Amino acid sequence: GSSLEPPMLQALDIGPDVVSHQPGCLWLSWKPWKPSEYMEQECELRYQPQLKGANWTLVFHLPSSKDQFELCGLHQAPVYTLQMRCIRSSLPGFWSPWSPGLQLRPTMK
Incomplete structure (x- = not known):
């Protein structure tokens, strides 16, 4: 079919020095679904x-x-x-489904 699968969302571990300066933040990364790696895509979180x-x-217009x-x-x-699609x-097409929910804890002081 012509529909995309959702990207893979991952939590990132950030060093404690960064974390203590930035309460209320979380870090993540994502990778596209393998077969669609080289397609131009736009994503939202x-x-x-x-x-x-x-x-x-919603956070729009992400790579x-x-x-x-x-x-x-x-x-x-x-x-x-958090979820992403x-x-x-x-090409005209449809949004992928939302990725499975990833649960993350923001940094605390």
Whole structure:
């Protein structure tokens, strides 16, 4: 079929020196689904604090792979769920499904 599979989201371990200076941040990376590695893609990320009734926040226009991505200003909850999906940039098509949820803890002071 012409549909993409979602990218692989991964948590990144960051050194304790960085972490102590930056409370409320988390670091992640992602790689495209293997068969689509060389396609031009645009992706979006969404994250949600694990709180009752919390909304998703979307981050648009991301590349289909990133070695290190930092998300800050996360002070609402101790744990966040993140998901990602991609679409081909050049061809008309459909968004991939959202990736499985990745749960991450923002850095604390």
